[in-house]
Amino acid sequence: MYFCPLIQQTKTEDLKKYTITAVRHLTESTFVLQLERNGLPFQTGQFVILRRPGTIDQREYTVYSGEQEDVLEVLVREVSDGKVTPELKKLQPGEEMEVDGPFGFFRFQPTMFPTQKFLFVATGTGISPFHSFVKTYPEHDYRLIHGVRYSEEAYEHNHFEKDKITLCTTGDKNGDFNGRVTDYLFTLKLDTDTQCFLCGNSEMIHEAFDILTGKGIPVQNIYTEVYF
C-alpha cells in the first residue's frame, strides 16, 4: 500500500479585492481601469500591483487618478502577446481585481521640493503619474512633455491645461512637435533648479538624463521611474 501526499490545487494568498467600476477605452489598445478606492491611501507617483483573483501573474501600475478621488484608476496598454494585459482588457464593471500596495518612491508632493518648478517628461502610458499630479494639485505650475507615436495616443490631454502640455509625435504630424520628446527637450530653456521627473521607457530616460545634465540640471534634481 502506498501513501501519497494530497496536494490541493495551487492558489495564491488572498489580497484585498476591489470591484471594477468602469473601463474607459482610450484607443484600441489603451484603457483606463477604474476600481473602487476602498480607502486605499497613496501618494501621487506611487504604484499598485494588480492581479486577477485566482491567478499568479501580476503587474505593477502607477496610479492614474488623483489622491482625493473616490476611485482608483490605472492606465493600461495592452501588450498583444502578454500574459496579463489581454486579460485585463476583457474585464467588465462588477468584476473584481486584487490590489496590493501602494509602493514606490517616485512621489512628488510639491512641498517636498525646494523649488516649485516642475518639468514632467513622459512616453506612452508613462503619463500616469503626471495625470495623478494634475488631478491632485490642479493649481500647481508644471510643464509636461508627452511623447507618443500617433496623436490619438494623447491620453486624456483635456485633463491638462493646454498651455502646459506639449505632445510630441513621431508617427504623424498632428502633435505640437514632430519628433521624439528628447528632440524637443533639446530646444527647451530650463532653470537649473527645475525639478525634473521622467517616466517611461529606459531609452528615453537615459537620453533625457544626458540632455538635462548637459543643460546643467544637477543629478539630484532628476527623478526617474522606468516603465518595463
Next chain:
Amino acid sequence: MNLSDSERVISVLDEAGYTYTDNEEEAGLIGILACSVRQKAIDKVYSRIHKWNKWKNHKNLITFISGCILPNDHEKFLKLFDITFQMKDMPKLPEMISRYGITTPVHLKTGIDPHNENIEEFWSVKPSYQSDFEAYIPIQNGCDKFCSFCAVPFTRGREVSRPSKDILAEVALLVSQGYKSITLLGQNVNSYGLDKKGEEITFSELLREVGELGNRMKKEFWVYFTSPHPRDMTDEVIEVIAQYPVLAKQIHLPMQSGDDKVLIRMNRKHNMEKYRQIVHSIRRILPEATLFTDIIVGFTGETEEQFENTRKTMEEFRFNMAYTAMYSPRPGATSHRWDDDVPLEEKKRRLHELTEELRKHNRIYNHNLLGKTMRVLVRGEDRKIGFLSALTEGKLIVRFPHENENLTGQFADVKITSASDFSLEGELVKVEELV
C-alpha cells in the same frame, strides 16, 4: 538571511526529535531554504531534488523547501518536493511532516503572503545557533524596493520590522551567553521601523539602543548589520556607529553598479551622487571603518562605458571587499522580461577586471597594516596547517600560527607580519580570555 532562517528551522526540528547532520546521505529529512536573488541558486535546487527523488527508490526520505520561492517555481516545487511552505509557517513544519502521506494535505495554502502577517510567529522561534560565538538576528523581513533584478518583494513580501524589544532581548541574551559577533539581518535593514509609521523606533535608534546595551553589559562584542540600502542610509546611522564601541566599524553598502543609467534600469532609487555622499560621510565620521559592497556585472544593456564607470568606482571608493556577481536573470524579477544581452564571456571578463581592481587596492590597504597590532575574533582552524583563522572588527581575514583550537570564539591581539591581497598574517600578542 538564510543562515538565520536555517538556525530557526534546525531549532524547530530539533524540538520535533530530529538531529541535524552534515551528511546528506544519512538524512531522512532534507530541506532547502531557497534564495531568490540569483537564478543560479534556483537551478541548483532543481538539480538536487532530482537526485533526492531518485534516492527515494531505496530509502525513506521526506523533502521540503521554503525560503524565497516565486509562485511559478512554487507550482513546480509542489510536484517535486513533499512539503513546501512559507517561512512564516515554519513553526508548523513538524505538524506538516507528521501529516505527510497520511490523510491530510501537506500544504493547504501556497503562494506568497505579501503582508507577512504571521512573520512574528516565525521570529518567536528560538534559533538553534550553529556557533557559540557568532549569531545572526533577523530584524526585518521583506522588501518594498522592487529592484528590477530581484524577486525578493515577490517571494518575501513587504517590509515588516520585528519588534525592537524582541531584538534587544535576543542581543542581550546572546551577549550574556558569551557571543562575540552578532549580525542584525534584513533585506533592507536601514528601513527598519519605517513600516510601523512612527510606532517603532528607527534603525539609527535601534543601533543606539544596542550600543547602550553594550555599554551597560560591559562585555566585549561586535555588532554588524546587513544589508542596508543606500536610499535609506543616513549620517545619523554612521554617527551612532561612531559613538558606541560595540557597533562594529564595518559597513556593507551595496552599490550594484557605478553607473547612473544602469542604476536607473535596476530601479535602485539611488544614484552615484547619493552613494558618494554616503561614502564621504563614512570616511569623515568613521575613518577606520572598512567598506564592503555588492556589484552586479553584465546587467541587461550594460555597455562597456557603463561598466567602465563601475570599474572607476573601485579606484574611487577602494572597497575592502566587493561581492561581485555576473548578472543572471531571475524569473519573477522585472528584468527577467528583458534580453540578457551581455555575453557570458564578456560578463566573465568584467568580473575578472573588478576582482583585479579589488586585489590591487586591497594589496595597498593590507600592506599599510604591517607592524600594527589588531584586535581579532578567532574563528577556528585555518586551512594552513598549524594556523588559526580570525577576523578583525572590519572583517579582514587574519591567520596566525597557533595549535590551540580552544582559542576559537575568543578575542585576541595579533601583530600583522605579512600581507597578501585578500588576507593578513600575524603573530599572537595577547589573548583576552583562555578557556
